[in-house]
Amino acid sequence: MPFMTKLNRNWTERYALVVLSGLLPIVLGIAIVVWQTHRTLTLEARQTGEEAIRQFDLMLDNAALAANVVLPLAGQDCPQVELALRDQVTRRPFVRSVNLVWDNQIYCTSLFGSFKETVDPTHYTEGVLWLMSGNPVTPDEPLLVYRHQQDHGSVLISLYGFHLVNALGLINPKTQLLIEVGNNWIDRYGKVSNLPHDDFPVSQIEVASTQYPYRVVAGFGSGTVTRQMIEQSPVLLGLLIFLGGISAATVMRLKKRATSPSRELQRGLEAEEFVPYFQPVVQGDNKQWAGAEVLMRWQHPTEGLVRPDLFIPLAEHSGLIVPMTRLLMRQTAELLAPHVSSMAPRFHIAFNITALHCHNLELIEDCRRFLNAFPPASVILVLELTERELVVPTQITHALFDALHRLGVMIALDDFGTGHSSLNYLRELNVDYLKIDQSFVAMIGADALSGHILDSIIDLCAKLDLGIVAEGIETLEQSEYLSAKGVDFLQGYLFSRPLDAQGFIKALHAHRANLN
Template sequence: MPLTLKLSRKWTDRYALIVLSGLLPVVLGVLIIVWQANRSLKQETTQTAQEAVRQFDLMLDNAKLAADVVLPLAGQDCEHVELALRDQVTRRPFVRSVNLVWDNQIYCTSLFGNFKEAVTPENYAGGVLWLMPGTLVTPNDPVLVYRQNQEKRGVLISLYGFHLVNVLGLINQKTQLLIEVGNVWIDRYGLVRNTPSPHLPVAQATVPSTDYPYRVVAGFNEGEIWRYVASQYPGLMALFMFLGVISAATVHQLKKRATSPTHELQRALDAAEFIPYLQPVVRGDTKQWAGAEVLMRWQHPKEGLVRPDLFIPFAEHSGLIVPMTRSLMEQTALLLAPHANSMERGFHLAFNITAHHCQNLELVEDCRRFLEAFPPGHINLVLELTERELIVPSTTTHQLFSQLHALGVMIAIDDFGTGHSSLSYLREFNVDYLKIDQSFVAMIGADALSGHILESIIELSAKLDLGIVAEGVETQEQSQYLADHGVDFLQGYLFARPMQPVDFIRALQAQLTTT
């Protein structure tokens, strides 16, 4: 196939669009997956933090219940209430000790009985909670102290620190958790710090307690999103990569289809590789040459002679069919005009035109130049309307055909009876000839329906006073049948195959000498 792409030497020019089209689904897919992963991780950290708050609130609720019971005892002698304090320690989960306070002074504890130690209210966040790094008894273990105060009465409830650490470490082992109380915080490692809490770079969520003055922070370390994506979305990632490959392959094919024919056809046009071949048209009764259809062939430097069905559709699609036809007319005029005397007066020369030729009036000038190359009135120029692309009637098309007729150009409908627009063309344009498609001619004597259609076309042309040409005549039987039914002109392999201009001129001169 000669329609191949002339590749650029630059890699970016050749493959940039293909690479980008392949990367686009992958990049978009990764962005979507990362967004979804971040959303899922954010939801996970929020739920984890909410669960931690629920469990911490449960601990503090037990501390509050114990404080509610013993607060009325504050101010009484320690010997009288010491057992009541110890009773709350045994009854309440998570409670480590219960301490009575009078006028910001601890005077009685469940651990030591009588005890003296000052209370600093400023240490307590919101006046309620204090996260301590340790006590006299357990200096290296964190303690969360709950304070309840009423005038001079007060109660301090200390909670075991290892319960806090267990919640932070076990509730979700993949998630980083910490609890902040005032200006101090603690994580799963149990070390109380009074520095600013760390920023967790992935999906950080902060959930404050609605009942107590603390908050829980949850999140993940750097790189967790990609670990999450790799573990949760391997199939989806593979799908987006597959779509990227498909996209790149599709663009590659479309680029080849869209650009390579145009480039190659333009190159061939510039190199004058599209040449005319002529197939004679004979009279139905005498079988004398009455004209010829000028056909386009591609003399490719490597592929040789290329069939028109391999390049004409591309030429029509790209719009290059117009300059290609103009070149064909110029070459034909240049080759045949010197031999005009070898042609009888009114000799027909036919060219195919398409919808692209009818978009402006340039075709009129092309035809005028062609006719001016021959002696006045010596030849008849025929334009055959093909139906591969529909010619839409418009002001321009009507003006075009009007000027063509004024110039003496005749109009024929090619392959009449096979397209959807044949009758529409008859109605819209001033047609001079109908060309019977070779598919009907081939069925002469073999198919009754085709015979009826053929007779109907011949009858229609007679009623409309139109000339008629039958193409694809290959047997004597077909020739005789068409002549008997009054068909004006015949064309086909029975009389001659398409030939180069030099052979056509030689054959034309030979026929002239025999008549």
């Protein structure tokens, strides 16, 4: 409908909700996928760290076994035990050398036999492990030294550094690993450092050995989450985009329904945007104001004043015309009751009703409230029954019209001759007035056939003792013709266009002043 479209409406205002609804499942879905990917990577890092601990513990277990075998030999002369030391090197995997120590002095090694070098126990974490960047024999090759002491004697078992580096690189190539022993650490590139290392950007975990004083740090580099999502969840990402499109389409459809004409009518009713306009009705003989027809207009907040032909049919179809009429009657009573002194005696105030108003007896109470707002017998309430929908005479219909007549309400048949079963209405319903449709009035002096029909309607009203209201009068010729025919009331642009409340009240006072 025209009043529902604003061509210059801001794009964001119209589609922001749709865009957000489309993005929401995608964003939430991606957030869930990111969380799940982080969770998976953290689990993978932990499993990799635990596997590294298992393998490194296995290396150290071999060192511990060698140390347990040769420790009883500590203190004996080197020539006597030298072969036993070399035997452990050949028997134990990962072991590079075995060294005997007495009173913190190396005196025998599997590599050189007799040897002298001082041992500083403080270099060893918890007196057990020392991660070295190299020694005089292999200064550029890292090694891990295991120390086992009992009383004055101790054993030093050195492990090949390249075994550590290989394990760090091969356990899980996707996971970044390093071993920390005290303040020293080594990564897969084989460089030993005692400087603080950078944290891994993604899913860093630390796993400590329960048997030896070291720990493994595992994690992933930056961009891993994105790569993991693209590699492992392409179908899911596509599904999220599809769901986003479905969500946006659904919201678009609901938005269209929410802003459909019937919903907009309901909103306007709740906001009391429907306001009364008044078109005066004059007496046929002296052209004095005898009443007014109350017309409904929609003061839309963005579209301005909406014509009734754009919303009244929809209001009737949706059933909202009944509460809209109730609102109009209440507004009219509040506006006109303070000005009743400026009205002619028994001033006619007319409202349009439809077949929907005749389905129950609620209209009786609406009319009673309207009349109670005015001094007794000061106004006459007229209900104009439109013929756009057929009124089926039923027990409720007869009860309704009987009760309205007892209240003093008059019934007019609007647009007589153009709608449903007009003659049948005259027979079944107790009406007081006929309103001659403007299509017949417009043919006065122009169409002989329409003139005969108009004369016949006037004669019929006289025979049935019905009042007549002619609407749509725009020329003086039409006014004089109808007055000569004895038509009771006239209405049309010749006398006044529909006025808003302020304009009508002002004109009402002016008309009353002219009479005085």
